[in-house]
Every structure is written in structure tokens, then in C-alpha cells.
Amino acid sequence: MSKSKMSKARRRKIAIWSTFLVLSLSLALPLASYSIHWLGMSATAQDASSAVNPRSDLWRAIRGGEPGYSAVKGEGANVLVQSGGEDWRQFKEGALLKNLPWAIVGMAVLLLLYHLFHGKNKLVERHLSGRMVPRWNVFERMVHWITAFSFIVLAITGISLLLGKNLLIPVLGKAGFASWASASMTIHNVIGPIFTIGIALMIIMWIWHNFPTVTDLKWFAKGGGLFGKAHPSAGRMNGGEKVWFWILMTLGVAVCISGVILVSPIYPQITIPGLDAARSMMQQASAVHAIAAVIWTAIALGHIYIGTAGTEGAIQGMATGYVTEEWAAQHHDLWLEDMHRDGKVLLPGEPRGAQNQRGTVFGPEKPLQLGTVYERTD
Template sequence: MENTSQVIIEVKAKVEAHNAAVKKRRRRQHRIALLSVAFILAFAFALPMASYTAHWFGSTAVAQDGGAAASTNPRSNYWRAVKEGVSGYSAVDGPESNVLIQMNGTYWEQTRSSFWVQKLPWIIAGMAVLLLLYHLIHGRNKLDKPTAGRKLKRWGWFDRLVHWVTAISFIALAITGISMLIGKAALIPLLGKAGFASAAQISLQVHNVLGPVFFVGISLMILMWVWYNFPTKVDLQWLKEGGGLFKKAHPSAGRMNAGEKIWFWLLATLGVVVCLTGVAMVLPVYGIALPAWAETVPWLSGSRAEMQQANLLHGVLAVIWTAVALGHIYIGTAGTEGAFEGMATGYVSEEWAMQHHDLWAKKLIDKGKLIEPGESGGRQQPDATIAPSS
């Protein structure tokens, strides 16, 4: 009898300890989620505020006044011909050096300021609203079973380093890029013309420095993770079931599910075009001349017309990409319990792995890679030796 009550007390104590641990973990996850949101917001506000402060302290930036006094040109026919592309003679040697007025620039400016380009960033706001609605209606994708403390290694330290450097630079590039694209309309009313000139200058500099960092990050991501992202039959079934997004089901998946693979290939195609068009614009800033053969690569010729095309393509694709990235960020934070933990620590719980990537988890468990509570998994490699998702 005494023995039975002793056992009951011990079981109760274990259950209480477990519940306390779960509560502690949930509080930690909430703290991390709140901190991430605060970090992103601080980041978003830091740029305009920094530029505003710079302006107050006498930044040298000068607002460009579009309404400069117009003067009548007595040689209008001459200039009309120049505008139409009649080339002159110049002692300066270089591409397009004898083109006095490049009219394409006017068309570029008109397209860039056109209604559709200026309103495009609203798709990011639209995506944010959709995600918020989904979250309010559907709620968080929680774990079906409580965690027992056993873990699997999912990401190595270098994977996580590359992911977070790329992610943080992406957010900074998105904020600075959008403030340059629609800043005239959105920021001049807030900061004034001179304040916006400083904001645009700082944004451009941050954009030019982080752009190459991001390109390196994304190239590494593609090289390191392409093996996990080749489509398989399982992905079709996953897609048919809508990834379980609207039901409580969890379709089978290998190391990466079909949704993640789509995100990956978007990044490896559209993302690369965004980066290449960025390179086309940033090379002259760093004074880098490409070898002659590179001039045949689209957007790399260095001509102003190509740079203008590159600029438009870069802006439009980047805005679309940012909207899609919001979906990825939501799923990786508030949307799915335990996903952020994986990219933050490198480890995921056995329950998370079985719920979201059952085929991958079973393979690892069969290979004896399950890490028991208290056991260090530090020396275990993620699963580079495991065949890509199936």
C-alpha cells in the first residue's frame, strides 16, 4: 500500500516537473518570438530615424527639387535632335560617351513612378493581412504530442550562420529597397524633402553594402541545400493535401516538405535574378570592370539602358519575393511550434520531426541518431550522409 502511494507521488512529481518544463519552454518560445518581432520593428524604424537624425545634425544631403526653374532653350531643334538619339562627338572615350541625353532614362523614370510599380508594395501588406487572418482563424500549428526531451539534429552551425546572415540582410535589403522605391510618396510627407534625401542616401549605402553579402549567403544556401530539395513523389501527395495547412492532418514528408522545396526553388531562380540585376547596378558603384566576355551576359553590359531594365526587374521581383518571404517567416516563427527552435539551436524534438518530416525522422532514428535527454548531440553531424528527402 505504502509502495503504491510512493509510486503515485513519484509519478505526480514527474508529471508536474514535465508540465513545468513544457511551460518554461513555451514561455521561452514566446519570449524569442516577441524579441524577434521587436528586433524586426526596431530595424524597420532604425533606418528612417537614423537618416532623420543625420539630417538634423546637418547631413550634406540635398533634396533634389523636381521643380527647378524651367528656361526656354533657344536651340530647341538642336536639343530635340539630341534627345532623339542623334549622337555627337566627344573627346572622352568610353561606352555611350557621345550620347548626350539618354532618353531611355526618362521612360525608365516614368515606368518606375507609374501607378502599378508604386502600388506594388501593397502586395506585402496584403500578404501580412492574409497571414494574420489565417493565424486568427486557424491558430498556431501546434505539436500533437507533448515533447519527451528526445531530439534530432537538423541544422549544423554553418547552416544556421548562413541562414541568419542571409535572413537578416534580406530584411535590411527589403526595408531599404522599399524605402527607395516608394520613399518619395511614403517618406517625404513624414520626413520632409531633405529628411527623405538623407534616408534615401543611407538606404542606398546600406543596400549597396548588404547586397553582395546577401548574394554570397544565398549562393551558399543553394550549394548547401540543393541536395535536400529535388522533387519526389511524396511531394505530390503533400501538395494534394495542401500541406495539412487547412486540416489537422500531417502529410508525410522527407527532410524538406514540398512547400519548403517551392520556397527553395523560388529563391534559386527568382532570387538569383534579383541578385544578378543587383550586381549589374552595383558594379559601377564599386568601380569594378568586368572582362569583355561578361558584357554578353544579360544586364551586365554596363550600358545605361540595361541598367535601367535591371533596376525595374530587380525592384518588381524583389517586392514579390518579399511578400512570399513573409509567408516563410510566419511559418518559421508564430506559425509552427518548434520550427524556429530548429533553426536557432540546430536541434528539433522527436515529436516535431515525426509530425512534420516523418520520413526523414524515421531514417535518422533507424540510424541510431536520436539524442536522449541529457545526452550531448554536439559531435553528431546533421544528416549529410542521409539520402536527400524521399
């Protein structure tokens, strides 16, 4: 089997296994609630037939004529009606639950239509030189995949909590959903802080590569190569990746900060100084968290599609750290020129990492003729 065929088979294997992993996770996680239930762990839903009514203290105090009794202890004990709570409930049951989740469905339909009518963005140059370009180092890949995996788990558990009442009770039943909702909450609270660290690291690692340039404007003017045959010029990150990065910087940071506020009562050590967990702040944080997270999830579907089924060879870079010279020339030609200039391109047969041992600038014997295979835009 030739080298190029082997790498193609490997790429297909990686794509199939990652799709399989994501699909099986999304099916297995909600069903895991049954195992929790069967293992005898108690559901958190209140059982109407339970012998002890948790509200009995309140009624005992009221019937006993005890003055100033409140079932709520601590902050807010003297507030009879917190009307912000009712506004928040109406917003959540209305706009949030009825309209926003359609953004995710809409994005999935758009991507499906794009894939059906346009298909995968294939590598134009089918003859591979064997020269490889290092794109992501081990640390970058580790951070990316831990964050990506956390994102998927958070999206599944978060959507279960937001829409579960309507979507999962008909499937799992009330007891099954109660167990799953409880497990979802715990998983969400534990993975959330790990994910937040991942986002912070991504920002520190990649912000330097994501400031907009004139090349990005030209890239957008050409539709980013999504339609037609042009492959607009791009540096290490193209215009689309930069937009994704700034979404992460805005929506992502909003999701993480609001999440930290929401989780702070159970992780007292990460409470933000000066912020008390007052109810109105929790309600605002909860609204920001849900809105930003749902919109972000819809956009993330686009990123995941482009990184897997949408672009041939992209996932190979994030999986192995290296891309073929042909892929780099098609998608990031200006970056490839820099890599050639800096002697970072590996020749066929050279071991991975050899580019770091070279002290001097090193060019390939036969540089790829950029501009002959691809339509150059500058």
C-alpha cells in the same frame, strides 16, 4: 520547472525577441536618417537656394556658343535623348509603383486573416519525450540568419528607395528623406553583395535536399497540413519548403544578378566580364531587380510567418539547431525515420553533438509510435 516548460518559455522568448528586433529595426532605420542630418552631414537633395548652380557650366557653354558641348562626360556623351530612359521612367512611375507593392500588402492581409481564423499550427503531441533531433548545423544556421538579417535590411532600404518619395516624404520631410535615401543607398549597396554570397551558400548547401519527389505531390494534395488536422508525410524538406527554395533559386538569383549589374559601377572589382554598364542594360537590370524583389518580399513574408508565429517549434530548430522528436514526427516524419535509422536522435540528457560521436547505429529505447498520434499518408 519541468524541462518541457522551460523549453516552451525559451521558445516564446525567442519568438518575442525576434519579432521585437524586426519591428524596432523597421522603425529605427528610417528614423536614423535624422541623426545623420543632425550630425551635419549634407543631404544629397539639391538645395534650390544653393549659391552655385551645378548646371551653370552647361548654360555658360551654350551661351558662349561652344559647339558640341555636352554636360555628360564619357559614354553616352553624344546621345541627346535616350528614349529608353523615358520608357523606363514611365514603367517605374506607373505599373511598378502603382500596382506591384500591393502584392506585399495583399500577402500581409492574407497571412493576418489565416492567423486570425486558423491560428498557429500547434504541436499535437503535448507530452515531450525529451529526445531531440539535430536539424541544422552551426554553419547552416549562421548562413541562414546572416542572409535573413541582410534580407530584412535590404527590403527596408529597397522599399524606402522605391516608394519613399510617396510614403516617406510626408513623414520625414524632404530633407529627412534625402538623408535617409542617401543612407539607404549606401547600406543597400554594402549589404547586397553579402546577401548574394549568403544566397549562393544556401543554394550549394540545400539544393540536394530540394529536388521534388512523389511525397511532395501527396503533401500538396493534402494542403500541406495548413488546413484541417492531417499532417502529410515529408522528408527533411516538405513540399512548401521546396517551393520556397526554388523561388530563391529563380527570383532570388534574378534579384542578386541584377543587383550585381546595378552596383557594378561602384564596385569595379565585381564587374561581370564582357558586360559594360550601358544605360539600357542598367534600365533592364533595374526593372528586373525591382519586380523580382517586390514579389520575393511578398512571398518571404509567408516564409517568415510560417517560421515564427505560424508553426509552433519551427524557429527553435533554426535558433538552436535541434527540434523535439514530436515536432519532427509531425512535420518531417520520413526524415525522422532516417534519423532514427542513422542513430542521430539524442536521448534525454545526452549532450548536444553526442550523435556525431556514435560510430554505430543507435535506436531509442522507446521509439515514437508514428502513425498512432498522427494521420499518416503513406
